[in-house]
Amino acid sequence: MSEHAPTSDQNPLSLFEFWPNSIFYTPIVLYWIVMGLKYRDFSIPTAANPRIETGGLCGESKSSILDMAGPVAEQAIAPYSVFRSGPGAFQRALEAMERRGLSFPVVVKPDIGCNGTGVKLVRDRAHLEEILPQFPNDVALLVQKLIEYPVEAGVFYIRHPDEKCGRITSITYKEAPVLLGDGxxxxxxxxxxxxxxxxxxxxxxxxxxxxxxxxxxxGEQMPLVFAGNHCKGSIFRDGRADATPELVKRLDAIMKDVPDFHFGRVDMKVSSIDALKRGEDFQIIEINGVGSEATHIWDRRTTLWEAYRAQFSHYRQTFLIGAANRARGWKPSGAFTMLWAWRKQRRLLASYPLND
Structure with a gap:
């Protein structure tokens, strides 16, 4: 993906890439409060994807979103299965894999989580048996086919309830940093x-x-990150220029086959950037809702103003879509439910092992 690499005279980090969350997200929280006052409900965005818990803002099950896929969307999603952690988890994991015809290597990750926390690349049976005790007892884990396409992308999709077709507002290419040995x-x-x-x-x-x-x-190479998350060390490149009509049409057909899904990021593995531009040869590994970001903002070339403009623009859409769905009869989750889901997710994240 060298066509997305910055020139050598640029700082390898942007000004704000690794600011503490309490600093970077404060203006966004304030914007959310202003919008909540305007709409007289701070939880309006949770109605943007009304069939998903909190609209996918926090605390939602990854598999419950994937489970909603109809036949068109299902064909584009990497096969997965769910099992519970705790005593007997190893056997349950093998049975879950057998149900979907999965073979090693596979990816194991928490069914409720974010930012790649707890994501594990599992090479074989022995490795699976080793990593399962690292998870807390009795939580849902998702085991998924490892898609070995070389390109990972996050594509942001928005479709208002009254629109026949959706649009792509962000594309991000995710690269794992690699060490090169010198002996x-x-x-x-x-x-x-x-x-x-x-x-x-x-x-x-x-x-x-x-x-x-x-x-x-x-000459020996060592990738340092498996999970494609910026806060875990992956390098993000802005790929918005690759939102071709062909890709928009293909993604729109898939996402309209997920009932009442209107806003979120679709994470996928792709055979090549050219294939993505044609809307071909990709497999979806996750569908994220209201809590997801337009992650192109973490490209080191993005200015702070551009990042906030993108954040405000996207969160404004969640309020607009949520309000439209409320007018159609869907109910937002309510502020207390939203807070409860956030606290549940926070507790779970603290209990998961380090990601690969």
């Missing part, structure tokens, strides 16, 4: 020497515990 330097030294990773080692080094002093052979 002499340790993994930690390579991380600290990298122009980008060396500025935020706290994101990468905790997952490398026990491996920091390993010396990679000359």
């Amino acid at each position: 002499a330097s340790t993994i930690k030294e390579l991380v600290m020497r990298d122009p980008r990773m060396g500025q935020v080692p706290q994101i990468y080094l905790p997952r490398l515990a026990g491996k920091e002093n390993i010396v990679l052979a000359a």
Whole structure:
């Protein structure tokens, strides 16, 4: 994806990429409050996707969204199954895989979660047995086919209830940073020497515990992140220019086959960028609702003003769509339910293991 890479004279991080959430998101929270006062309901956005718990703002089940897919959408979704953690989870996981005809390697992730927390790439039976005890007891876990296409993309889709066709408002390409061994330097030294990773080692080094002093052979490559999430260390590139009519038409057909879905980001693996532009050769790994971001803002070339403009624009759409759905008879979740779901999700995230 070199066509999306910034020029060498740019800072490898944007001004705000790794600001604390309490700083970056404060203007967005204030905007939400202003919009909530305007519509006399802070939870109006939860009606934007009325069949999803809190509209997908927080605390929703990933599998419950995928389960709503009709035959058109189902064909585009990577096969998955759900099982419970705790005693006997290993056998339940194998049975879940057998039900869907899944074979190793697979991806295991919490059914309720966000930002890639707890996502694991599981190579074989022994590895599965090793990682399952790391999850809290009696939570739903999703096991999904590993899609080995080389490109991962997040495509943002919006369709108002009165619109026949939806539109794409954001495309983000997600790249895993890769260390290149020189036969002499340790993994930690390579991380600290990298122009980008060396500025935020706290994101990468905790997952490398026990491996920091390993010396990679000359030319040996080591990807540092599996989960395609910016806050976990993936590098994001703005791909909005690739929102072709062909891709819009294909994604629109898929998302209209998910009942009453109007707003959110579709995460997918793709055989190539050219294939994505043709609307071909992709598999959806997640469908995210109101809580998802137009993640192109985390491209290092994005200015702070552009990022906030994109955030305000998208959240404005959730209020508009939610209000339209309320007029059609759908009910928002209510502020207390929204708060309860957020607290539930926060507790769960704190209990999950580190992602791969």
